[in-house]
Amino acid sequence: MANPIPVLDSDEEVQYIKKANSIQFGVNNNDDNKDFYARRARRDNVIGPWQPCEMLKMVENVDKSNEKLFIVRYYRDLHKKDVPEYELASRKIPKPVELPIGTRIIARRRSDILPYLIDESGQKILTLYSTDTQYYPAIVASFYDQRFMVFFDDGVVQLTKLKYIRRVLGNTRFDHAHWNAKSYFEWFLKQPHRLEVKDPEIGMDLKVELNGSNENAKVLKVEHSLAHIYFEKQNRYEWIYLGSPRITRVYRELIKQKKLDDLIDFKTFKTCLSAADDIVLIDPVDEPEETNVEIDEIGPATASRATKAPKTHKCSHECVQFEDKIKLGDYSILQRPFATGWHRNVNKKVIYRAPCGLSLQNIKSVHKYLTNTDSKLNVNSFEFNKNCEIAPIDTDTAKDTVKPKDISHGMENLPVTICGEMTSVSFNYTKDYKFDYIDEEPTNNLGRTGCDCTDCSDKSRCSCFQLTIERLMGKYPSKHELDKSGEIGYDYMKLKKIVKTGIVECGENCNCCAEKCLNRVVQNGLQHKLELFLTDSKGWGVRATTDIPEGVFVCIYSGDILHDNKVTDKRTTLYQFRLPSFPIDQEFDADSDSDSDGEPDSKRLRDGSDDVIQPFISYFPTFMRIGNAQHFPDSEDYKSHGYIIDALHNGNFSRFINHSCDANLFAQAAYIKDDKRFPSIAFFSSQLIKAGEELTIDYNYETVKKGAEGQTRCQCGTAKCRKWLF
Structure with a gap:
């Protein structure tokens, strides 16, 4: 994991930006227009444009949620689909009062603002696909001079005129944004004030995170809170929000002011179990009757075979100290508890009796007991299926002279x-x-x-x-x-x-x-x-x-x-x-629903496609640890060899x-x-x-018919036998 950027004692390179006042929201509920835009792609690694459709009717939502559900028919291919309210957008141009900061929208995006690379021949290569006539999901981030600053789900930012914005129904804000942007949208909208780069100028040098490392970038153009930047080393051009945490000076100021504390922690995390007021009996159960009870043998003669009555005490390592004298590797995994003084009682269900007398009736309680007593055993030594028989420990095994x-x-x-005797097989x-x-x-x-x-x-x-x-x-x-x-x-x-x-x-x-x-x-x-x-x-x-x-x-x-x-x-x-021959970053879900042409989800750009395929642009630096996990940058994609x-x-x-x-x-x-x-x-x-x-x-x-070339007769003899195989 990359180290956090150092926090300086004084940093005047960023400034607070006054947040625009929220505008009261209003909706025209008397709109009888049936023309809408609806989300089409369902795959989670695809952010596709929303397509024009006709709303046919509202249907009952079978999952009994509060979300409305509609049947729509897309104009392009007449395909019908059930669409929730938050995946529908009106085709009418909204009023400015209907677009407060944080409003969920779709917007037309210009292809000239998309990130691109310049190859060795001088050819411009877009890293994301879009056309000037398609609408993509986003939120309203701010308002400047009759234009709205828009943050798209896939990380693209742009200034957009009102006539190119359509409002999503339901006003769900960031609740149904794509995973690539949802956490950032939520964090951004909760900030009472915004930090942005102070006095941005053309030619200014910035350090900006790209693919997990901080790279040199130069400001080419500034429009309000957006800057067009150029990564010389990568020959990459991109528009970026001047308050983005990807910008080093913004990021370190956010760290210094603890603005990211809810999302990021560079300290060591430990899983702590409370030791105070420890329970006496873990999942206590009634004492099993002595009749009709099988007690598996517990092993060494030094371990008492009598079941101890549980006594009120705080469990510690003293409860299992007998195991310190046992070499657990001499026993198979399920016999190890028996070798250390445990009992396994099998009646209507399995109950394990710990060496100190506590009754444990499920694997969760066993795990907690092993943790609290700092036992050398792990949960894979315990089995609660009563049909699984565990052989008693043979104390005479050590006496065998012929192994x-x-x-x-x-x-x-x-x-x-x-x-x-194995005489005909030779291998290392x-x-x-x-x-x-x-x-x-x-x-x-x-x-x-x-x-x-x-x-x-x-x-x-x-x-x-x-x-x-x-x-x-x-x-x-x-x-x-x-x-x-x-x-x-x-x-x-x-x-x-x-x-x-x-x-x-x-x-x-x-x-x-x-x-x-x-x-x-x-x-x-x-x-x-x-x-x-x-x-x-x-x-x-x-x-x-x-x-x-x-x-x-x-x-x-x-x-x-x-x-x-x-x-x-x-x-x-x-x-x-x-x-297996799959790349690590590819989605594999045979049960996923898709309205595509059946092609597998992969990380390629398809010419003429409606889909915007990964990689997306991350709003947060990719080295940020979020939720105690790491975002891994899309480095070389090791495809199958x-x-x-x-x-x-x-x-x-x-x-x-x-x-x-x-x-x-x-x-x-x-x-x-x-x-x-x-x-x-x-x-x-x-x-x-x-x-x-x-x-x-x-x-x-492969199953084949009898007589096929290369066939092999299956010898498994089971009821499901496929008979002839290739």
Whole structure:
């Protein structure tokens, strides 16, 4: 993260501007005109022009909100669409009294005020697309000499005559502005006075933020509160508001006067749990009856098997001090509580009894208890599915003189044993990727700056989790969107569903505790005991030797990294896994609604299109930390080079996991290191896997008819078997 700009003791380069008086708002409710403008694009990474339409009728809003809903028909293609009131604008020219500062509008914007670059041949290249006849969403920012200063959602600013403005219905101000500008609009409209550059002159030199760094710019022209500036190094021209926080002298004065305190904090954030007046019983429950209760064995003979009655006390590390004497790595992940004095009572539901006697009946209460007692255990050692059986600890294991062969040669956290003799398979065991067959070296291009959490239990404050959401949504998430994204990514170290654009785990630059972090899962390695065995018809396979809960990490797929179009020596595709090929900044949402021609959302400009595609112009500096997350500038877009993982010569035990049309594992890309081209391919359990059950993954082979060239008969034997695959 970039350091904040130093604050000077005296700075007379900016001045206060008296805010224009608000004008009372008035609306003509007797307007029977059916001609309107309506928003057309629904994709969140697109700011499209609003198009002329006819209002057909008002309909009932099924979500029971207070917003009115209308059916409109666009004149251009007669397409019908349900449009909320805040996505409709009158086609009549408004009166000045209807346009107080902050009013939500659409305005025609001149193509000559758009940012542009000059290439080596002297050709002018627009960074955003628009025509002089189209209306784009904006707000009224000020009023000068019969012209309105307009801030558009995509960051463009201009002075506009009244006849080129149309008012949005509902007077929602910034409530429904695009995410690129909403936080700035809200902040701007709350300022009692405005700070702007003092006495701007043509030829003045300014420092202005561009793509995350402060660059030299020269003022070419000034119109009231707007300046046309030129970035010599980038050969870029742009109009900018003279009170923009992107201007260094404005930004540092705002910092000095604490005008950005509600949005920005450069101090270290910590997730703090209150220790005062700690509760005695965490989610207390009735004492379970002794009859018809299964009590799983708790392990070492030194741990009492009797359930202690809970006593009033303040929980501390003394409650779990027995675990200090235990080497937790000697036990599988779900057995560790038993080895440290915990009980797991299974009746109608699962109840964990802590060593000090407290009853905990859900994972949230367990997490709080582990935090308050500074326990070495983490939440992935606890399972509340009563159908998941946890094997008792075998105290005689250490006495075994003959240990089964470990195919990983001690590289994994737990031995991966072999049932039988493996004589016909030869490969080198590796836990990670090997890059011997490509010229590229892994680089740091992910944009992960490191979070400031303690255990990352508060997703809204973890910048790594926010980067996961940003990649999935194709945009920087608002606080409301973060609050609604609880089911995305890890939930107490379990994964409920695939995150299509990958999960960004916390890394070495994060301040969170690696042992307690809830956003470090794949990097923790193998946690469940597995075994290789010889199947009846599919060769070698992998099976669980203990129950594996649903949604937990099982293993990764490792091997050589190859270019998919440049396979070296004689390779077979039997052990190949293709890496995902999406760029990090692209939106991926198969369920998103769009009225486009079906082309995928991407960051390109389409000639003749109605769409304004990213990158947008940020109103705030891109290095500003907002909501304890970082806006990452659009630097080089590392598009897919087409890589595959090949485990023919180098790999781990996952190379033996067989295909099934009804698999019990699913693949998830996870970013452990900082090169977004090479995410780890992690396998998670899609259901409860019982001890002795084979692990399977759907290879996603194409289904073909019998007799097709290249066909393979599927051997999975499940009810969903697709029979013939290619």
